[in-house]
Amino acid sequence: MTRRDFSERDIHMALDGELPGEERMAYDAWLEANPEMKAKSARYIADRAAMRAAFAGVMDEPVPARLRQVVLGDAPVKAPAWRSRWWLSAAAAAMLAVGGLGGYVAGIDSIARGGGDDQLAEQAIAAHVIYAAEKRHAVEVPASDKDHLQTWLSNRVGLKLVAPDLAAEGFDLVGGRLLPAGGQGKAAMLLYEDAKGERISLYVTAESSETSKGTYTAETGGPEAVYWLDKGYACAVVGSLPPERLSDVAKSAYGQLLAGISS
């Protein structure tokens, strides 16, 4: 039997089958003599079992046809334009992970504190502040692809969305993107711009269970949201326009959205 000092590093090696066979007995004896290390080893073994169990089902899933086709070459492998964006979802996961517990607690807190209308307005304003300031990455799908934008967002949000025509108010559609709303919900954001580069956004979600309307500005200032909530849908128009102008734009946008949703 080999005599040497073991350390935590050996726990990993033993677990991963990298500990030389002739050291195994000495290692086991060391574990027995060190309850703390033994507990650690047991915990890692349990975590590994849980990890394996969590992904075991993937091996039994049928292989998607698109993957077979890449190999067999019996179908064009030309990728849709935004297929290879898997890494963006990874980036989102990383970002959510960093937010971690703090974000989780903050989320619960805001639900408990404010009503659904405050929450909607805050989310709409937060989205506007982030994306309206972006030059190149303001939208995910540009206005040039409007039909696809409408279909895609409608499918995701679960409402029949028609991007309102706000040309009469001096605003042209820039494009849109999909956003999280509340816990598991989804929201569509449509961004518009006028000739001077002033931007407004529409935030629409099906996540709403109360009826309310009003305007909202954060205590710290910033853009204003004009919002409507009804059962089954909610909409906020956000911008830093003079109140009358924002109100006019919002009424026009809301009228058209509602006509689209109920058509």
Next chain:
Amino acid sequence: MDDKKAAILSEIPRLRRYARSLLRERDSADDLVQDCLERALVRLDNWQTGESPRRWLFTIMHHLFIDQMRKVNRRGEAAMLPLEAGEAQAAPADQVETIASREIIDALQAISPDRRAALVMVAIEGFSYAEAANILGVPAGTLMSRIARGREELRGLLDDTSRRRSIRIVEK
């Protein structure tokens, strides 16, 4: 169908499992596998006879994953809320996930990509340290430290989760 293609086909379930553990969402994971397969087919001639198809394919896929994660970090695009975030959160993998599975999958997503890859490669995919270090392109010592830190981090995250769960129960 030639032997090389048959060998690649038979590795797809494992590639999908590895991708799923790296990326969580089924569609994103399959996109990564598809990128990997496309690259593999273009480079079919680079595949040495006798080299394990598994190691070859995992190497390709890992490079795609890690290069892209680095680019994302460098460009600062991680701060950009991506297109499918809402979709991804609302539609987890369609396999039946128990609470325990979901917690461990979430925790795995929260550790750094380098550590996640190293840990999964050895703990789930069953590669030896030498094989995993080769696939990941890092020295064995680096691999070991990533595995050790990854396990420790995972444990901490799982502990946080269960603590949070018990707090919620107590508050009811």
